[in-house]
Amino acid sequence: MTDDATIHDPLLGVWATLGEPRLTRELGTSGPGWVGLDAQHGHFDDRALRDALAHRPTGSAPMLVRVAGKDATLIGRALDAGADGVVVPLVDTVADAEAAVAASHYPPLGARSWGPLHGSRPAHAPGTDAGAHPIPLCAVMIETAAGLEAVEAIAAVPGVDMIFVGPFDLSLALGVQVEELLASEDDDAPLRRITRACSAAGIRSGAYAGTPERAAVLARAGFHWIASTTDTALLPLGIGALRGLLRQGQRDQVEPSEGNTAS
Template structure:
C-alpha cells in the first residue's frame, strides 16, 4: 500500500498555504477548527490554491459538524471536508447529507465560483466527487466506529490521535506504539477496510507518520506549516551562525 502523504495549514495565511500546496503534497488540509483560518481566510486560500498549476486535493477541517459550515467550505471550493468529533452513525450521516445536493443530501446551492470568475461545478458532479471525512477521536466514537465507517456517503474515517489519547487517558506515544490486540487505531483501520473507505490520520511528524502507515492508515498528514517554518528557520539560522 502506498499512503497518501499530506500537508496541514494552520497559520491562516493564504500565501503560506499556497507555498505549502506547491511543495507537492498528495493532499492539503486547511484547518478552520484549531488553526487561524476564519471564513475569509478559508475562501481566499481555496481561491489561491485553485490557481496553482498543479494543486493537491484540498480539504477544510470545519469547526464543527454544522451543515452551514460544511456547505460554506465546499461552496468556497474545497474538494472535501473533515468533520471533527463525530460520535456515532447519526452524526456521520448528517455530515454526509450536508456535503451533497439533493437527492443524495440536503446541501443548499450557492457555490462561490462566480465571485472569482470560475464556473460552478454541476450538482451531480459534486455528488460524485466530494469527499466527506469524519473524525473518530473519542472513546465513545471508537465504540461506534463500525457503524460510522458503514454510513453511506462517508469516504474517510480520520483519527486525531492526540484527542483520542486524551479521551482514553493515555499518552499519544503509548497509543501509537501499543501492539496489543484491540488497539483503537487498528479497530479504525479494520472498520475502514471492511467498508471500502479510507483510513486517515493526523501525524504531524515523519516519525508518527511511519507508525500510522505501518498500522495501515492510507491517508496521513505530515507537514504542518507552523512547524516546518519554525524548523527550517531554526536550521538555517543555526547553520549560518555556525559558519560565521
C-alpha cells in the same frame, strides 16, 4: 476499496494552521499529497478559507477543510468556497455521520444547498486528484470513546469517504498518553480497530501525525492519508535542511576528491 500499494505508500499531507492564504497556496504547489486547512483549531476563518481556496493554480494538491464543528452551514460554506472535501470533527454516532454526509452532498444524495461562491471552485473533479488517490469529499473524525465504540457502523454509512483520527483527542478520551495510543499494535488496539473498520467498509483511513516520526507509525498501522507535518513545523525543518546542505558544502570544499589525492 483499499489496496496494498496505497497502504504501503500513504499520501502525506501538510496541516495548515496559520490561516495565511498566500502561504497556503504555496504549500499546495510545493509537493505535498494534500493540504488540510484547520478552521477548528487553526487561524482559518471564513475569509481566510475563501482567500486560500480561490484561484488555486493548476496542479495544486487537494485541499480539505477541517470545519469548526459538525454543522451543516459550516460544511456547506467550506465546500462553496472551493474545498475539495471536509473533515468533520467529533463524530460520535451514525446519526452524526449521516448528517455530515447530507451536508456534503446536493440532493438527491444529501441536503446541501446549491450556491458556490463567485469565482471559487474545487481544483479537482469530485473523486480524483488526476492520479491514483480518490479525494474524500466527506471525512469524519473519530476522536472520542463513543466514536471509537461505533466506528464500524460509522465507517459503513453510505457517503462517508474516510475516517480521520485525531490521536491527541482520542488519547485524552481514552485516558492514555498519545505515544501509548500510537505504539499499541495489539489486534484490539484503537488505531488497528479503526483501520480494520475502514478496510471492511472499503473506505480510506486518515490521521493527524504532526511529525514525520508519528507519520511513520501511522503508516505502519495502515493509514492512507496522513498529516505528516504542519505549516509552522516546516519552517524549522527547512532551516535544518539548509544547515545540513551548508555543512555538506563546506565538507566538500575541504575534503580532497579521490582523483586529486596526492600519491
